Amino acid sequence: MPDSLKRLLRSPQGMIGAVILLACLVLVLLGPWLAPYDHQALSITERYRPPGAEHWLGTDQLGRDIASRILVGARATILLSLLATGLAMLIGAMLGTACAYLGGRFDEVMMRTMDALMSIPSLLFALLIVSTLGKSGMNAVLAITVSFIPGMVRIARSVALAQRRQDYVGAAIARGESSLWIVSRELLPNIAAPIIVEATIRVAFAIMLFATLSFLGLGAQPPAPEWGLMVAEARGYFFQAPWMMLMPGLAIALVAIGFNLLGDGLRDALNPRSGER
Amino acid sequence: MTPAYLLKRLLMVAYTLLVVSLLVFGITQLLPADAAVTILGQSATPEALEALRTRLGLDQPAWWQYAQWLGGVVQGDFGTSMRNGLPVGGTLAEALGRSLVLAACSLALMLMVAIPLGVVAAVRRGRPSDLVVSALSYVGVSLPEFVTATLLLLLFADVWNLLPATGYVSLSEDFVGGVRHLILPTLTVSLIMVAHVSRMVRSELVDVLHTDYIRAARLKGLSRRRVLLRHALRNGLLPTITIVALDIGYLLGGIVVVEEIFAIPGIGRELISAVNARDLPVIQAGVMILAATYCLVNFLADLAYAYLDRRIQYA
Numbered sequence: 001m002p003d004s005l006k007r008l009l010r011s012p013q014g015m016i017g018a019v020i021l022l023a024c025l026v027l028v029l030l031g032p033w034l035a036p037y038d039h040q041a042l043s044i045t046e047r048y049r050p051p052g053a054e055h056w057l058g059t060d061q062l063g064r065d066i067a068s069r070i071l072v073g074a075r076a077t078i079l080l081s082l083l084a085t086g087l088a089m090l091i092g093a094m095l096g097t098a099c100a101y102l103g104g105r106f107d108e109v110m111m112r113t114m115d116a117l118m119s120i121p122s123l124l125f126a127l128l129i130v131s132t133l134g135k136s137g138m139n140a141v142l143a144i145t146v147s148f149i150p151g152m153v154r155i156a157r158s159v160a161l162a163q164r165r166q167d168y169v170g171a172a173i174a175r176g177e178s179s180l181w182i183v184s185r186e187l188l189p190n191i192a193a194p195i196i197v198e199a200t201i202r203v204a205f206a207i208m209l210f211a212t213l214s215f216l217g218l219g220a221q222p223p224a225p226e227w228g229l230m231v232a233e234a235r236g237y238f239f240q241a242p243w244m245m246l247m248p249g250l251a252i253a254l255v256a257i258g259f260n261l262l263g264d265g266l267r268d269a270l271n272p273r274s275g276e277r
Numbered sequence: 278m279t280p281a282y283l284l285k286r287l288l289m290v291a292y293t294l295l296v297v298s299l300l301v302f303g304i305t306q307l308l309p310a311d312a313a314v315t316i317l318g319q320s321a322t323p324e325a326l327e328a329l330r331t332r333l334g335l336d337q338p339a340w341w342q343y344a345q346w347l348g349g350v351v352q353g354d355f356g357t358s359m360r361n362g363l364p365v366g367g368t369l370a371e372a373l374g375r376s377l378v379l380a381a382c383s384l385a386l387m388l389m390v391a392i393p394l395g396v397v398a399a400v401r402r403g404r405p406s407d408l409v410v411s412a413l414s415y416v417g418v419s420l421p422e423f424v425t426a427t428l429l430l431l432l433f434a435d436v437w438n439l440l441p442a443t444g445y446v447s448l449s450e451d452f453v454g455g456v457r458h459l460i461l462p463t464l465t466v467s468l469i470m471v472a473h474v475s476r477m478v479r480s481e482l483v484d485v486l487h488t489d490y491i492r493a494a495r496l497k498g499l500s501r502r503r504v505l506l507r508h509a510l511r512n513g514l515l516p517t518i519t520i521v522a523l524d525i526g527y528l529l530g531g532i533v534v535v536e537e538i539f540a541i542p543g544i545g546r547e548l549i550s551a552v553n554a555r556d557l558p559v560i561q562a563g564v565m566i567l568a569a570t571y572c573l574v575n576f577l578a579d580l581a582y583a584y585l586d587r588r589i590q591y592a
Binding site for chain 2: 113120132228
């Protein structure tokens with residue numbers, strides 16, 4: 001693993017991605033303490049201030065400090081996206097590995113069903129679920145999780161199929177281990193790395209999807225400082241205070257770029273052949 | 278391409294649509310809200326509610342309602358909207374037409390930009406132009422449509438004041454006006470796909486350029502240009518069909534967001550307002566229609582791929 005870490009940091013994508021995400025980690029952990037102002041403090045005199053020395057990223061229509069709101073909102077946006085992807089990864093890995101291990105009719109029906117689910121674009125899937133469960137941040141997380149599962153099952157299955165033929169699986173079967181034990185204790189740990197790589201790239205997509213749902217008014221609800229919601233609220237003041245939507249929009253893009261870069265870097269680092277391209 | 282392959286693919290499309298229909302119906306069935314109350318309002322008398330429930334078939338068991346609904350869908354009858362009582366099929370068909378114009382324009386623009394970018398990056402691998410394309414594609418795939426749209430609006434509709442901000446003008450009524458209203462939505466939808474597809478084209482082509490037959494063609498003394506155009510692109514661009522077909526999912530999602538932002542009365546906007554109003558028949562029909570579109574495109578892409586790449590013999 002240290003070897004692949006070295007390779008990761010040597011590639012430009014991996015390096016830049018790691019730096020961006022490390023910075024994000026700091027923001028998530030320390031955001032509320034780093035914020036220069038109270039993110040909820042209203043101020044009639046400080047409305048629509050452009051970015052400057054006093055308010056680095058300006059203020060919004062209620063005089064709230066945008067930098068503080070972005071810092072506090074980092075938690076909602078990034079952690080919830082990570083949660084959604086992580087859940088989808090766990091469930092997908094279990095199902096996909098089970099498919100690869102059991103094979104036969106179960107595998108066939110499962111995979112055709114996953115193919116069918118993948119024909120509903122993620123955003124529509126999420127719309128469908130949110131429309132049923134109601135608009136809230138947690139429902140958006142659930143919607144993203146469900147819409148990501150088919151893709152993760154597919155990846156986990158293809159990785160696990162290769163592992164399935166390895167001797168250690170045969171040995172476990174010969175020892176008379178149960179299917180559940182073999183899937184969870186033998187196969188899953190061995191397919192973790194490639195699945196985590198795929199999941200890393202998907203976090204970028206989850207962040208964009210979560211922000212999009214909030215933007216459409218179907219995810220986080222006001223006055224939460226969620227980034228997509230901030231962009232949506234700023235639309236009405238777009239021409240007089242463009243920084244209001246620009247700043248959270250750029251924050252979303254930056255984090256998504258970070259996850260995309262790190263994911264690609266990780267993929268190359270774990271698979272040296274693809275790095276030569 | 279054998280008839281058996283065709284039949285197998287058709288069966289898969291049918292199965293897919295069946296699963297989607299079950300899911301769409303099943304999820305919306307979980308709604309706690311009573312459709313009769315949604316339509317008549319809280320102040321309706323119990324008798325009126327009971328009569329409406331009977332008329333809508335809400336007192337029937339769920340599987341019967343599903344069978345009724347599916348039977349209607351197969352015949353193109355998606356029921357009536359809970360908000361205005363109009364047939365859903367007619368409203369959505371009209372909206373779908375507007376969305377398809379936007380989708381077609383975005384696809385065309387995407388292909389015109391993404392393929393040349395990918396080819397240039399692959400041919401000049403490791404040179405500055407490749408790095409610029411790579412960097413831009415990372416930015417492109419990381420910008421959600423609503424951010425791109427607002428950025429474009431800011432520049433084109435405000436700072437430079439070149440294009441109308443929102444709204445929709447029918448192309449058949451006012452062509453120039455219609456095109457002007459289409460430019461920003463098209464740019465927004467295609468950006469994310471340009472970034473993704475150009476990256477895929479680059480990586481496919483880089484693989485092809487390293488194959489023996491390309492080296493053989495070069496050693497035969499053919500010019501770089503001829504090898505690229507006649508030999509490499511043919512095989513290198515083939516997988517693009519599949520990639521673009523899979524990207525239709527992004528395209529459909531993107532259209533939903535973009536129609537909402539630019540106030541285009543297409544199927545995406547219908548869907549969002551239906552979600553906000555919990556107008557079930559419209560939500561069910563909208564998701565069904567878009568999923569069916571995705572299936573159809575991927576089915577056609579598979580056929581085209583099997584037809585173009587004779588090496589593949591599908592059983």
